[in-house]
Amino acid sequence: MVRKLMNNKLPRYFEEFNNNLWSVEDDRDNMKLYYRVKEILSTRISPFQQVNIIDTYDFGRCLVLDGVMQTTELDGxxxxxxxxxxxxxxxxNPSKALIIGGGDCGVANELIKYPELLEIDMVEIDEVVVEECVAKLTKISGNAPRDNRVKFHFTDGVKFVKDKKGLYDIAIVDSSDPIGPAEVLFSEEFYVDLKDSLKDEGVMVCQSQSPIFNKDILSRTHHILKRHFPIVKTYKAVVPSYPGGMWSFTLASLVYDPLNANLAxxxxxxxxxxxxxxxASFSLPNFMCDDLGIL
Amino acid sequence: MVRKLMNNKLPRYFEEFNNNLWSVEDDRDNMKLYYRVKEILSTRISPFQQVNIIDTYDFGRCLVLDGVMQTTELDGxxxxxxxxxxxxxxxxNPSKALIIGGGDCGVANELIKYPELLEIDMVEIDEVVVEECVAKLTKISGNAPRDNRVKFHFTDGVKFVKDKKGLYDIAIVDSSDPIGPAEVLFSEEFYVDLKDSLKDEGVMVCQSQSPIFNKDILSRTHHILKRHFPIVKTYKAVVPSYPGGMWSFTLASLVYDPLNANLAxxxxxxxxxxxxxxxASFSLPNFMCDDLGIL
Structure with a gap:
């Protein structure tokens, strides 16, 4: 495989040395990550980014956008x-859900596990991401592409929500990092439009980046949402394939508190x-409470 | 700084390119990490390993052993x-504690926060690690080196515990990865000796590696301890500077259950x-329960 590729030009973000192929994540100034690659399954240049599906030794198949690992079979x-x-x-009792982003279809594939959800609007700006994940990342996209409750809208999420008023019970913003196409998905204007797209008892959640390396984004997201929603709770999970490991999500709700959810x-x-x-995910360590001004 | 170093030979595990200095972690087959380095504060070759204290852009000062990041000011x-x-x-009511490993003195620096602990034996095989961390990693080693309850023993932890019987209330195994000098700290024989070094109501804990990348070590550690202690609980934390982010610890106890601890x-x-x-740290995700055979 490597030998064959050596005769061609490697796509951007890949390097070959010691007879091994590596995916190079070097978008950060201070850290570079090299993942050993078994095979580049596809490379496409969409109007928005370079979209790669690769097969790696440690993480299985992965979606990589402009050289940055987005989701992996190992931990997606x-x-x-x-x-x-x-x-x-x-x-x-949610019946209608909105997903902004989430082109790998992994969020949709989780939501379809709830039979009471009757309509799931999935708004992804980059159709190429969906095509590739549906074709080659089936462990993550799962049954979502074939579930007729899931409706795909290949358009700009920011524009999509502008004329949606009081429609959704839950909205999920599954964006990539706030650089490039996803930057607007971290703006106050977008969150206000998203709030308006919710029904009176709606709940939204967004990924709010690393509590270690993106303290400013997490804190800003939390405080913007606090200005518009009565209940705002940040929670955490570990995401092994993201540098820093710990990841944050911020939930904003008009009526329901997640701590009162019916866990059954x-x-x-x-x-x-x-x-x-x-x-457990809502038990934040001291440094996060300090950063968010919670106590 | 970089220019000065270019005239000399760089120590092993460091590379210079694009006028930047990088620490290279390439002990794994399938992943390489490059951390951008402000300055190599010291390089010493001990009888056991290459010991570096470096100052990095993202993680502050770090202890690096044979090229592998051990602890950082950012998240240690x-x-x-x-x-x-x-x-x-x-x-x-612990009064006597044992630390095996923990050469950065960070564990000792946490234990001295408990005034009821009157004696803390710290057994580290590599005196050079302690010397360097006491001199240059003071944010982590803290006051431990000057607290006269902490007694340093620069010797092999495996040998040290062999003739200690019924001495300690708590024992903490803060080892590096189970390759090189720390390998024996993951053996059944060592855990049995460690159990014998405890008083009748003793508690021990060890780091049991990544639940994602070292499932075999975590599972083996958990099951070995189950053969010798009535109460064994694995818990988790996030460690941003370790690849995989999620880290596991396994606690084994002769009498006391951590879930009944007096949190006050x-x-x-x-x-x-x-x-x-x-x-929250004891709430394990489904995949860890499956791996450990817990239900």
Whole structure:
């Protein structure tokens, strides 16, 4: 495999040395990560980014956007379960859900585990990401592409929510890092539009980056949401394939408190979340309480 | 700084390119990490390993052994608090503690927060590690080196425990990875000796590696301890500077269950652990319960 590639030009973000192929994550100034790659399964240049599906030795198949690991077969379920099941049971009877981003279809694949969810609008700006994940990352995209409750909208999430008023019980923002196409998904204007897209008892959640390396983004997200929602709770999970390991999610709710959720409603076919993990995820370490001004 | 170093030969595990200096962690087959380095504060070759103290852009000062990051100013407190405070309050009235390894003195620096601990034997095989951390990693070693309850024994921990019988209330094994000098600290024979070094109501804890990348070591450690202690509980924390982020600890106890610990006894001057985090750390995700055969 490596020998064959050596005769061609490698795509950007890949390097070959010592007869091994490596995916190079060097978007940070101070840290570079090299993952050993078995095979580059596809490389496509979409209007938004370079989309790669690769097969790695440590993480299995992965989605890589502009050289940055987005989700992996090894641990993608952790992130997807934590961003999906917590809002899904915080709301006691959701019927309509919105996903912004989430092109790997992993969030949709978790939400379809709830039969009471009748409509799931999935809004992803980059159709190429969905095509590739549906074709080659089936362990993550699962049954979502074939579940007729899931409706795909290949458009800008920011524009999509602008004219949606009082429609959704839950909204999930599964964005990539706040650089490039996802930057607007961290703006106050977007969160206000998202709030307006919710029904009166709606619940939203967004990924709010690393509590270690992106303290400013987490704190800003938390405080923006506090200005618009009566209940705002940050929770955490570990995401082994993201540098820093610890990841944060921020839930904002108009009526329901996640700490009062009916844990018996949690879907059973999960690999990470259970009722203990649900509750534990809201126990924040001292430094996060300090950073968020919670006490 | 970099220019000056370019005229000399760099120590092993460091590379210079694009006018930047990098610490290279390449002990794994499938992943390489590069940390950008401000300055190599010291390089010493001990009888056991290459000991470096470096100052990095993302993690502050770090202890690096044979090229592998061991502890950092940014997040060392998470690991040190989780391995120390949990046994320290699981035992209701500990007076004598044993630390095996822990050359950075971070564990000792947590234990001295408990005034009821009157004697702390710290057994580290590599005196060079202690000398360097006491001199240059003071944010982690803290006051431990000057606390006269802490007694340093620069010897092999495996040999040290062999003739210690019924001495300690708590024992903490703060080893490096089970390759090189620390390998024997993961053997059944050592755990049995360690049990014998405890008093009748003793509690021990060891770091049991990544639940993602070292499932075999975690599972083996858990099952070995189950053969010798009536109460064995694995708990988890996030360690951002270890690949995989999630880290496991396994506690083995002759009488006391950590889930019955008096949380009011927890030392207050901590940055990570609090009573919520203490309890949350024992809520294991489904995949860990499966791996450990817990239900």
């Amino acid at each position: 379920y952790i992130y997807n379960e934590m961003i999906s099941h917590i809002p899904a049971i915080t709301h006691p 409603k949690l879907a059973l076919n999960t690999s990470y979340i259970n009722s203990g993990v649900f509750q | 407190y998470i690991y040190n608090e989780m391995i120390s405070h949990i046994p320290a309050i699981t035992h209701p 006894k927890l030392a207050l001057n901590t940055s990570y652990i609090n009573s919520g985090v203490f309890q």
